[in-house]
Structures are given as C-alpha cells and as structure tokens.
Amino acid sequence: MTDALQYICDSEGQTVSVVVPIALWQEIMGEKETAYLLNSPAMKARLLTARKRQEGISLEAACEKLGI
Secondary structure (H helix, E strand, O other): OOOOOEEEOOOOOOOOEEEHHHHHHHHHHHHHHHHHHHHHHHHHHHHHHHHHHOOOOHHHHHHHHOOO
C-alpha cells in the first residue's frame, strides 16, 4: 500500500488517469464541500455558529431522537 499518487499512462506515454489514495480523496472532497457551503452567506453563518458552539448531545442521544 502506498500514500503516493499513481499515474496511468497510455501506450504513447501520455498520462490519462491518476489513482488517488482514499484518505487523500476524502480530504479533497471534504475541502470541496466546505468551499461550496461557504459560498452561501446563510450557510457560512450557520457553519461559523456551529463551530463556536460548545454544548451538544451524545451520538447515542442523537440516534435515539432520530429513531435509529
């Protein structure tokens, strides 16, 4: 297993694809989603408020409230 990108080339040596380790892919997608959400002023305000919040409920309590 490797943490490096793996490049796939065609028979002419041209790079046609890349294999990205899943951890890096998840990080990239998380950053992309955050950037998308921050484009909305309303969502940006909600995210910043949530980030400052100190109180919360446990995972178990959330699951119970959701009925799962």
